[in-house]
Amino acid sequence: MTSVSPPDTILQFNDVSLGYGDFTVLSGISIQALKGQVVALMGGSGSGKTTLLRAATAQIVAQKGRVTAFGQDIAQLTGESLRQLRQRMGVLFQQGALFTDLNVFENVAFPLREHTRISEAQIQDRVLEKLDAVGLEAAAHLRISEISGGMARRVALARAIVLEPELILYDEPFAGLDPISLGITARLIRDLTDKLKCASVLITHDVKESFAIADQVYMVGQGKLIAEGTPAELSASTDPFVRQFLDAQPDGPIAFHYPVTPAYTKWLEQRSRRRS
Numbered sequence: 001m002t003s004v005s006p007p008d009t010i011l012q013f014n015d016v017s018l019g020y021g022d023f024t025v026l027s028g029i030s031i032q033a034l035k036g037q038v039v040a041l042m043g044g045s046g047s048g049k050t051t052l053l054r055a056a057t058a059q060i061v062a063q064k065g066r067v068t069a070f071g072q073d074i075a076q077l078t079g080e081s082l083r084q085l086r087q088r089m090g091v092l093f094q095q096g097a098l099f100t101d102l103n104v105f106e107n108v109a110f111p112l113r114e115h116t117r118i119s120e121a122q123i124q125d126r127v128l129e130k131l132d133a134v135g136l137e138a139a140a141h142l143r144i145s146e147i148s149g150g151m152a153r154r155v156a157l158a159r160a161i162v163l164e165p166e167l168i169l170y171d172e173p174f175a176g177l178d179p180i181s182l183g184i185t186a187r188l189i190r191d192l193t194d195k196l197k198c199a200s201v202l203i204t205h206d207v208k209e210s211f212a213i214a215d216q217v218y219m220v221g222q223g224k225l226i227a228e229g230t231p232a233e234l235s236a237s238t239d240p241f242v243r244q245f246l247d248a249q250p251d252g253p254i255a256f257h258y259p260v261t262p263a264y265t266k267w268l269e270q271r272s273r274r275r276s
């Protein structure tokens, strides 16, 4: 299948299947993120959101179809070219583990020291600018043990953007935040996307916050892409899956039970045989 990408396409999945070994988690996935867009990838627990993130960062290779970042087919990249590609991406993991033996400033400076040869004065300017963007310039001198969990998330965000990535991937950015921090984080993601003119892709199940800032939303479930559109389009949807998800209804097409797989059946048979 061929497709024409708009010139500002940063990330594109073209009829992609993803999984582990011979287990396919998702198939027929076609999504894209354009420069300047906030894109939310949503779905229930175990629907494959993290798997999508792994595919975008080339940690796993598509079983079928093509994943393109910055116009390059990521399955074709190895070694130095893959390293260069990843340098254009900032990834913010849920546990954005900070170095506890370094202060806030040095945590944010770390990628600059690792990947660039810029001067100490330039490092200071860049780090303080990014800390300012997340509201923490005056916390630069603090030790990690002296800051709150919410502040630590923002320091991790400053570190993820310090190399000025063209694509920022967020893994559950709203998980475990109080209602005020939720709103602040969502606003920050939108503002940073506009300011850095990058693309931001969030994997999340938080409807309210992501709908408030996203340009485009993709929903995955039942092993495929279930719905896509702007937050307004999805809010108006009458699709039972979309409604169950948006209205947080316990009953509907989204199954509570993890599906029975051949691997489970085999495991159970072996176990039963051992016991008899």
Ligand SMILES: Nc1ncnc2c1ncn2[C@@H]1O[C@H](COP(=O)(O)OP(=O)(O)OP(=O)(O)O)[C@@H](O)[C@H]1O
Residues within 6 Å of the ligand: 020, 025, 043, 044, 045, 046, 047, 048, 049, 050, 051, 052
């Ligand atoms: N490394 C792995 N090896 C084999 N199967 C995996 C692996 N990682 C995830 N899976 C399976 O892939 C499916 C999707 O998992 P994934 O972590 O992508 O879901 P998710 O949508 O991010 O879930 P959650 O919201 O609960 O974190 C699950 O069935 C999971 O068991």
